[in-house]
Amino acid sequence: MTPTLHNDRLLRALLRQPVDVTPVWLMRQAGRYLPEYRATRARAGSFMTLCQTPELACEVTLQPLARFPLDAAILFSDILTVPDAMGLGLSFSEGEGPQFARPLRSASDIDRLGVPDPEVELRYVMDAVRLIRRELAGQVPLIGFAGSPWTLATYMVEGGSSKDYARIKALSYDQPERLHRLLTVTTEAVTAYLNAQVAAGAQALMVFDTWGGILTPRAYRAFSLTYMARIVAELPRAAEGRPVPVILFTKGGGAWLEDLAATGCDAIGIDWTVDLGAARRQVGARVALQGNLDPTALYATAPVIRQQVAQLLDDFGPGPGHVFNLGHGIQPGIDPDRVRALVEAVHDLSAPLHTGGRA
Amino acid sequence: MTPTLHNDRLLRALLRQPVDVTPVWLMRQAGRYLPEYRATRARAGSFMTLCQTPELACEVTLQPLARFPLDAAILFSDILTVPDAMGLGLSFSEGEGPQFARPLRSASDIDRLGVPDPEVELRYVMDAVRLIRRELAGQVPLIGFAGSPWTLATYMVEGGSSKDYARIKALSYDQPERLHRLLTVTTEAVTAYLNAQVAAGAQALMVFDTWGGILTPRAYRAFSLTYMARIVAELPRAAEGRPVPVILFTKGGGAWLEDLAATGCDAIGIDWTVDLGAARRQVGARVALQGNLDPTALYATAPVIRQQVAQLLDDFGPGPGHVFNLGHGIQPGIDPDRVRALVEAVHDLSAPLHTGGRA
Numbered sequence: 001m002t003p004t005l006h007n008d009r010l011l012r013a014l015l016r017q018p019v020d021v022t023p024v025w026l027m028r029q030a031g032r033y034l035p036e037y038r039a040t041r042a043r044a045g046s047f048m049t050l051c052q053t054p055e056l057a058c059e060v061t062l063q064p065l066a067r068f069p070l071d072a073a074i075l076f077s078d079i080l081t082v083p084d085a086m087g088l089g090l091s092f093s094e095g096e097g098p099q100f101a102r103p104l105r106s107a108s109d110i111d112r113l114g115v116p117d118p119e120v121e122l123r124y125v126m127d128a129v130r131l132i133r134r135e136l137a138g139q140v141p142l143i144g145f146a147g148s149p150w151t152l153a154t155y156m157v158e159g160g161s162s163k164d165y166a167r168i169k170a171l172s173y174d175q176p177e178r179l180h181r182l183l184t185v186t187t188e189a190v191t192a193y194l195n196a197q198v199a200a201g202a203q204a205l206m207v208f209d210t211w212g213g214i215l216t217p218r219a220y221r222a223f224s225l226t227y228m229a230r231i232v233a234e235l236p237r238a239a240e241g242r243p244v245p246v247i248l249f250t251k252g253g254g255a256w257l258e259d260l261a262a263t264g265c266d267a268i269g270i271d272w273t274v275d276l277g278a279a280r281r282q283v284g285a286r287v288a289l290q291g292n293l294d295p296t297a298l299y300a301t302a303p304v305i306r307q308q309v310a311q312l313l314d315d316f317g318p319g320p321g322h323v324f325n326l327g328h329g330i331q332p333g334i335d336p337d338r339v340r341a342l343v344e345a346v347h348d349l350s351a352p353l354h355t356g357g358r359a
Numbered sequence: 360m361t362p363t364l365h366n367d368r369l370l371r372a373l374l375r376q377p378v379d380v381t382p383v384w385l386m387r388q389a390g391r392y393l394p395e396y397r398a399t400r401a402r403a404g405s406f407m408t409l410c411q412t413p414e415l416a417c418e419v420t421l422q423p424l425a426r427f428p429l430d431a432a433i434l435f436s437d438i439l440t441v442p443d444a445m446g447l448g449l450s451f452s453e454g455e456g457p458q459f460a461r462p463l464r465s466a467s468d469i470d471r472l473g474v475p476d477p478e479v480e481l482r483y484v485m486d487a488v489r490l491i492r493r494e495l496a497g498q499v500p501l502i503g504f505a506g507s508p509w510t511l512a513t514y515m516v517e518g519g520s521s522k523d524y525a526r527i528k529a530l531s532y533d534q535p536e537r538l539h540r541l542l543t544v545t546t547e548a549v550t551a552y553l554n555a556q557v558a559a560g561a562q563a564l565m566v567f568d569t570w571g572g573i574l575t576p577r578a579y580r581a582f583s584l585t586y587m588a589r590i591v592a593e594l595p596r597a598a599e600g601r602p603v604p605v606i607l608f609t610k611g612g613g614a615w616l617e618d619l620a621a622t623g624c625d626a627i628g629i630d631w632t633v634d635l636g637a638a639r640r641q642v643g644a645r646v647a648l649q650g651n652l653d654p655t656a657l658y659a660t661a662p663v664i665r666q667q668v669a670q671l672l673d674d675f676g677p678g679p680g681h682v683f684n685l686g687h688g689i690q691p692g693i694d695p696d697r698v699r700a701l702v703e704a705v706h707d708l709s710a711p712l713h714t715g716g717r718a
Contacts, residue, residue: 164655164690164692165655166655166658166690166692169653169655169656169658169659170655170658170659173655173656173658173659173660173663173667174659174660174663213632214632215632215653216631216632216653217632217633217634218670219653220632252611252632254613254614255613255614255632255633255634272575273572273573273574273575273576273611273614274576274614275576275614294528294574294575294578296523296524296525296528296529296532297528297532299525299528299529299532300528300529300532300533301532301533304532304533308532311577331523331525333523333525
């Protein structure tokens with residue numbers, strides 16, 4: 001039996017329904033800025049072990065919720081688990097970022113790719129989702145996530161992080177059909193993976209398009225947006241008797257909000273370079289907006305953080321449809337007390353914007 | 360006596376006057392992708408020696424013009440020569456990027472800063488400008504440049520390149536008045552420096568705001584745009600009997616074209632994430648546009664580069680006001696033959712867009 005969801009602000013806000021206060025969660029809220037995360041990470045030995053051990057992934061997912069009154073949990077995992085399950089051999093070297101043992105170097109490398117069964121090759125993620133849901137016991141909803149096909153493809157082709165994206169950009173210009181084959185199979189893998197997360201208990205979904213913003217407008221539509229739209233179309237509209245909202249987030253995608261809204265997603269994540277008020281005027285009648293405090297604002301003192309929160313809440317204005325978040329992930333050097341200041345400010349200062357709302 | 364300028368397409372296009380073909384130059388056209396540049400750089404011993412020796416700076420400035428029919432030369436130098444002249448002690452370590460020996464760490468570090476005399480502390484740059492003008496002998500115009508105050512300030516406060524901009528962002532949030540003091544003195548230094556470049560022979564000017572795009576819209580206006588506008592207002596409108604056009608380029612500034620156009624600049628540089636046709640419709644009646652091929656398109660084959668050029672020319676459409684360029688600097692791994700393909704394609708394919716223009 002599914003326990004009652006005690007705090008459904010996130011799900012309501014993502015559907016532009018009234019709330020009592022603006023919900024808040026933070027990208028990378030379970031992460032290196034928390035000493036308890038670093039302790040668990042050290043115990044795990046490697047980042048991959050942390051991701052692949054459901055008990056540990058559950059533990060770090062819940063850590064920020066024990067500290068701060070956040071309105072959502074987000075599955076602790078990595079977007080690159082999907083290409084790893086597709087056979088590319090993921091590892092993380094200290095300070096070097098992700099590395100694939102078998103990056104895609106030829107047409108046959110791409111043709112050989114298959115769609116992993118999420119309950120087999122990615123069983124450890126599904127087990128983590130189930131465990132987190134049980135441990136959350138209805139406290140807040142659990143967000144599942146995946147990388148966008150374009151973003152995953154950049155790592156799969158480059159072999160890891162890249163400074164100039166020479167390989168995938170050359171592929172996109174010289175052999176677009178080959179890239180489309182890669183994006184198609186990756187889209188199928190991501191779609192199956194997100195569907196399985198919902199079946200396992202995820203109550204909202206987010207697609208991280210971290211590298212969509214390095215594309216030209218034309219290439220963005222061809223290589224990233226199209227595939228995200230396909231994923232949105234293939235996701236369950238509801239589970240456990242409630243809609244499952246879908247958030248699309250293209251970092252650096254401020255110019256493409258209309259295109260993102262047209263995919264049929266419920267909400268758009270926006271980075272801190274976007275004017276939140278203007279974004280609401282542009283697409284706020286169709287989608288909710290999630291964001292968009294400058295992550296480096298957390299280097300400021302608590303009173304300044306509070307001012308910045310007030311300004312963003314004011315930019316969005318009264319009424320529903322806003323999920324407060326950073327414009328990108330929390331940086332590792334941030335003091336957890338600053339995060340507390342942020343979360344408390346959102347709840348304190350947003351109440352007057354939601355007269356008539358409900359908890 | 361000033362020699363006749365044989366090719367004034369660049370200057371005409373920047374003023375939205377008719378031309379015979381669209382002019383083209385490329386950011387970092389004198390750079391590591393050219394074997395002759397690498398040879399001169401090796402002979403110089405260090406990057407700073409290359410910048411500080413007018414004969415060598417002149418040599419590398421002219422190298423790309425000997426290879427390709429480019430429509431402009433751009434002074435070979437570095438934006439960080441200005442903070443170096445302000446006493447911060449610039450060096451470049453191999454593969455590490457720029458480093459300041461004396462980054463700004465306190466209020467007194469900022470209060471101590473003075474405005475360098477360009478003909479004293481930056482005499483080597485002015486000598487390079489004079490020498491390049493003499494050697495160019497009117498072949499094409501010479502573009503002078505500087506970094507934007509905000510961009511220079513990021514390096515001055517961080518001490519070099521930065522991944523997260525923690526120090527300057529904390530300063531901007533917690534002590535904005537201190538940052539404004541820094542930006543004010545840096546603006547005075549840049550203004551004096553650009554004026555001196557014009558006096559020495561620069562025929563157009565460009566301000567590189569490489570890091571304006573990491574700011575929120577509000578912070579961009581407060582910390583970057585305002586100071587660029589002040590610089591534009593303090594530049595000479597003409598020299599040698601011709602207007603001296605000013606180009607402002609904020610990387611990642613596609614959302615702020617209206618604001619940039621309102622500074623009084625003649626042209627806006629745009630990166631490859633901006634839709635060139637939409638940009639022209641937005642601000643093309645007031646300013647010229649410079650850009651904006653994806654720099655990684657140069658990894659593609661020559662026929663694909665030609666297609667991409669055709670598409671961009673078509674996006675801008677007929678009539679004057681376009682200077683073809685990349686959306687950012689040429690990457691070091693690019694084959695010079697691809698650059699040739701690009702330059703030739705711009706001239707070949709743009710002629711039909713300029714019926715009625717003149718060379």
